[in-house]
Amino acid sequence: NYHVVLAENRKLYNEVQDLKGNIRVYCRIRPFLPGQNQNHSTIEFAGEDGELIVSNPLKQGKDSRKLFKFNKVFGQAASQEEVFRDTQPLIRSVLDGYNVCIFAYGQTGAGKTYTMSGPSLSSKSDWGVNYRALHDLFHISHSRRNSIMYEIGVQMVEIYNEQVRDLLSTNGPQKRYPFSNSNKYTQMLWAAFYYKLSISYLSLNMHACFFIYQIKYCFLDLHTLGIWNTTQPNGLAVPDASMHSVNSMTDVLELMNIGMTNRATSATALNERSSRSHSVLSIHVRGTDLKTNTLLRGCLHLVDLAGSERVDRSEATGDRLKEAQHINKSLSALGDVIFALAQKSSHVPYRNSKLTQLLQSSLGGQAKTLMFVQLNPDVASYSETISTLKFAERVSGVELGAARSNKEGKDVRELMEQLSSLKDAITRKD
Ligand code: ADP
Ligand code: MG
Numbered sequence: 001n002y003h004v005v006l007a008e009n010r011k012l013y014n015e016v017q018d019l020k021g022n023i024r025v026y027c028r029i030r031p032f033l034p035g036q037n038q039n040h041s042t043i044e045f046a047g048e049d050g051e052l053i054v055s056n057p058l059k060q061g062k063d064s065r066k067l068f069k070f071n072k073v074f075g076q077a078a079s080q081e082e083v084f085r086d087t088q089p090l091i092r093s094v095l096d097g098y099n100v101c102i103f104a105y106g107q108t109g110a111g112k113t114y115t116m117s118g119p120s121l122s123s124k125s126d127w128g129v130n131y132r133a134l135h136d137l138f139h140i141s142h143s144r145r146n147s148i149m150y151e152i153g154v155q156m157v158e159i160y161n162e163q164v165r166d167l168l169s170t171n172g173p174q175k176r177y178p179f180s181n182s183n184k185y186t187q188m189l190w191a192a193f194y195y196k197l198s199i200s201y202l203s204l205n206m207h208a209c210f211f212i213y214q215i216k217y218c219f220l221d222l223h224t225l226g227i228w229n230t231t232q233p234n235g236l237a238v239p240d241a242s243m244h245s246v247n248s249m250t251d252v253l254e255l256m257n258i259g260m261t262n263r264a265t266s267a268t269a270l271n272e273r274s275s276r277s278h279s280v281l282s283i284h285v286r287g288t289d290l291k292t293n294t295l296l297r298g299c300l301h302l303v304d305l306a307g308s309e310r311v312d313r314s315e316a317t318g319d320r321l322k323e324a325q326h327i328n329k330s331l332s333a334l335g336d337v338i339f340a341l342a343q344k345s346s347h348v349p350y351r352n353s354k355l356t357q358l359l360q361s362s363l364g365g366q367a368k369t370l371m372f373v374q375l376n377p378d379v380a381s382y383s384e385t386i387s388t389l390k391f392a393e394r395v396s397g398v399e400l401g402a403a404r405s406n407k408e409g410k411d412v413r414e415l416m417e418q419l420s421s422l423k424d425a426i427t428r429k430d
Contacts, residue, residue: 026074
């Protein structure tokens with residue numbers, strides 16, 4: 001009986017998750033790029049079990065070493081596949097009805113997009129978490145097809161200066177219906193009302209052409225918005241964002257192309273806008289149990305955050321300053337929310353940014369959160385690396401680097417001793 005298995009699965013999953021907690025932080029260090037000086041790495045030690053020691057190689061001293069602890073650290077050699085392997089259980093839980101949020105945080109150039117999407121789509125081994133997740137969801141849902149019928153839908157939006165934009169809109173300029181997050185019938189009434197209104201403004205002969213156009217888009221919108229959004233309690237709270245059903249990786253790759261093209265259009269216009277906006281890919285899963293007809297819903301949000309680098313206040317003016325302020329505000333709001341959740345605080349400040357508002361139903365409660373903290377090992381990025389790690393430390397609710405207890409101090413010493421004896425061994429061999 002599938003229900004028994006599902007219940008057991010869930011119980012087991014909950015037990016494992018309870019041990020681990022609902023918030024996980026993984027650190028990933030990207031390799032040096034051609035042309036970067038590899039002699040000046042800020043990473044002294046990256047341990048399999050989540051320990052990370054960073055220091056400034058140009059400023060040796062007792063206080064320059066800092067220890068951080070994560071659920072996992074992926075070193076420079078880690079492949080996309082390895083990274084996905086440790087993310088997979090979380091992603092699979094979406095098919096059992098869980099909500100999951102995965103974020104990539106870090107300064108521009110630290111590998112956020114590489115981890116989430118990958119450097120290219122042509123080679124499967126390059127695929128980032130996004131594509132692997134969808135591939136995996138299709139695979140599992142197919143294997144369960146005799147007991148559960150799954151439907152998978154995707155949305156993709158960009159948040160720029162606290163404004164949300166649908167990246168998958170194929171309907172030209174986005175339309176807004178008031179109360180579009182209300183029920184399907186209210187939406188239909190509004191659509192009809194809008195339609196009537198537009199008729200009264202047009203002369204009769206113009207009307208004929210427009211009529212067909214309006215009817216077409218009216219139905220398209222009702223289909224894409226109405227059906228999914230009104231029945232999706234755990235979705236992204238963007239009433240305007242179109243939802244697209246996907247059945248295969250071909251569908252996915254096609255949609256991603258549209259998304260990337262839409263994003264790129266503004267990127268050239270606004271000079272690398274992609275690093276200054278958050279992009280959110282939301283995967284909605286709806287499963288119908290074929291025997292009992294019961295419905296199960298899960299949702300996976302994959303977020304490539306805006307670059308976390310601080311903009312020099314004295315240099316930034318106008319639009320650049322506004323962008324920087326919006327990014328600061330939204331990233332710190334996200335930090336505050338995750339921190340509150342990690343502390344199991346009774347008040348979680350979701351309302352302070354668009355991003356946290358949109359993801360509210362998938363952050364907290366039974367929902368799981370994973371943060372990829374991306375690092376650039378180059379010494380030129382040292383101060384950004386430290387501020388990224390401070391953010392990570394805060395969201396995970398564990399402060400190590402800043403205020404080390406005696407025990408942790410001892411751990412660092414032990415690790416450093418191990419490291420230097422290993423270094424000695426290598427030199428002796430040479
Ligand atoms: P971000 O999205 O954080 O600005 P990118 O993902 O665009 O950064 O990465 C910056 C550069 O580093 C890109 O050229 C990317 O291909 C490369 N890169 C990032 N992470 C890795 C990695 N793990 N392995 C190889 N190259 C990487
Ligand atoms: Mg990027």
